[in-house]
Amino acid sequence: MSATVAPTPAVAEAPKAAPTSVPRADRRATRWLTWLFLAPTLLGLGLFTMVPILGSILLAFFRWDIITSPQFVGLANFAELATDPTVRVSFLNTFGFVIIAVTLQLAVALFLALLVQSRMPAWLRTFFRSAFFFPLILSAASVSLVMAYLFNAEFGLVNQVLAAVNLPEVGWLTTPAGAIAVVILVYVWQNFGFTFLLFVGGLASIPRDVYEASSIDGATGWKQFRAITLPLLSPTVLVASVMAIISALQIFDQPYVLTRGGPGDATRTAVMVIFESAFQQLEFGRASAIGIVLTLIIIGVTALQFRLSRRFVFYS
């Protein structure tokens, strides 16, 4: 049996709009206006972003202490990084921190977003949204100062509470494990709010009828989460993870205030070494070289994430 398939009617071509002729003077004025409106932004970007970036790239090939004239040293600053134990440790610390902190940040934010999006009075939902976002608007330095008091080994509230319930006191900021844990805790506590809001928005955009249809098919709970929520939330997860990783790779405030990178080098991060090199040791070339390496790593990780996203991100 053969079936005759009727030819698909060709889409009728829309009548071509008659070309409108814009007077040359008007076109020129529009161009002027465009550049006029763009000028402040371009000027700001140029002066405060592009010039420093270019200056930083240039500086990486010099030895400069602010006071004396810069000396061209070629790739020496980069070569020294490879053998510098502090730099190596700081990058390893940063990677370790990113893996743990970002995982925790995403997990906590997703868990709380799911809770808040579940059955809950509207006022309570609003309260939680505000409460979880609140730490983000605080100064990281202030938060870290308060946390340093709370986690003080001898007089801190946390150890006093532990002692009250007959648990051993912990050298929170004086042992490598304790210091790393506190830095991660403070960072995640302060930063999960933004990720949480992203997830709340993502969850709200998943159509209810998909869940209803899956319920009819017998899917509930974990199965729905795995088969519907996660795939449909995956674009949000991608954005959230990209932003979280970029931010975590640049961690500075919390370890600087809480531990100054110690004990030893346990909490010294890449940006801390940049700061110390430039503003304490007056080695601006070395600092710039580390900055460039970190920037390249951030670009590489972000590119990798987008490449991997082709496999894992589901755009409905």
Added chain:
Amino acid sequence: MDLSRRAVLGLAGLGAVGTALSAPRLIASDIPGRGDDVLTVAILGNAQDAAARASLVAAFNEVHPDIGVRIMPIQGQDWGNFFAKILTLVAAGTPPDVVVVATEGAQLFADRLAHPLDDFVKRDAADLKDYFEDVNPSLIESFMYEGSLYQLPIDFNAANVYYSSSALENAGLERPPDDWNHEDFLRYARAMGGASTGSFLPFFWTNRLWGGVVPWLYVNDTSFLAETTAPGGDWLWDTFYPGESGRSGGYRWLEPNADDPRVFESFDYLRTIVAEGLGSSPAQGGGGELVARFAQGQIGMTPAGGFWVQGLAEGGMSPTDYDVSFFPQWRGQRHQFGAAGYAMMSTSERKDEAWEWIKFCTTREGMQLAFPTPNTTPVRRSMCNESLYGEIGPAHWKVFYDTLDTLPSGPIPAPPQQAAVETALIKNVVGAVTAGSDAGVRSALGTLQRDLALALRRSA
């Protein structure tokens, strides 16, 4: 919206006029005093600290009405942070004329930023005779660098031991004698710890260059950097301290010394104190809670200098609540100190005016105006007196200056690469004093030795 070319040009013109009118704000030239022909004096502090020097500036202007002075307060969490901001000013092309520099930055400034005062001091030797007679030579020597004098110190603080009177009394202890030693110190700490209840630490210390491990190294006749001295400076010693022998042209800290057995000995001693729960296990930096804890009786002993008297009074402590003694001796009893003074920037175009300011600040009148309360120790011994400390200070306030006059003393080790050196030190201290064994201490000191060598070599 269609805009004519004329309108666009008009808008652009308006923008240009607006920018021109707001230019003084945009380039910050409307800040009072900026751009004026005045002597700019940078201090570590805030606007209140600058205001507190108004009387000093007024008194200076009575003597030098032709020299305008602008105090530029620069906030910083410590001296290193302050120096970084000064360097930023230098990089920006707006360096101050005069900067208050502490021992931590003395050699950095002398090496790269400051102008030697030798010619000025020689020229005005008669005016300065009274100052030098009143100031211990150790303080002067700490501001010599490669044979030249770069600063005239105005205040200092040595690390003495503050102790809580009640903690001492509860433990049935007498005031420690001047010649007590590190074993006595341990005995005192154990007795205080044994007699205490609740949250109490016999010894609290902070991990920083001043007052951290350095006092224990100095009394044990060692340091984490090898200390030598530069030749020169005879012009000063012969003129102002003719009876003084053995003075130099300044200190040199060129090599790491963390592998010295005495350094191990000192660190191991501190490890014992921490391991027994007698001393704090100091986080890096810290010390912010110290005044409150000491005032609340939660701390038995801690290293501090004359600067603490005012803070403790404000914290509610009466003079009988605490007292002060020398740091205990070990192989010796050399005390560490840090000092501060004004440095003249080599870039200054007002060097004569800067010198007049520096000179005025070393006069008795200048110092009395600068230090009306005991929140530091003035370098003039005649000013460390009953009127400064008698009312709110500890019973044995004379210890503050006697530390210099009766015992050997030296500045905290601060070569031009001080920031890198300090970072190397403090990051390895905690690992060493919290190590579980001798081997752990040796390992941490090995890392310290390596980090110090890198710091000294890289920034050289």
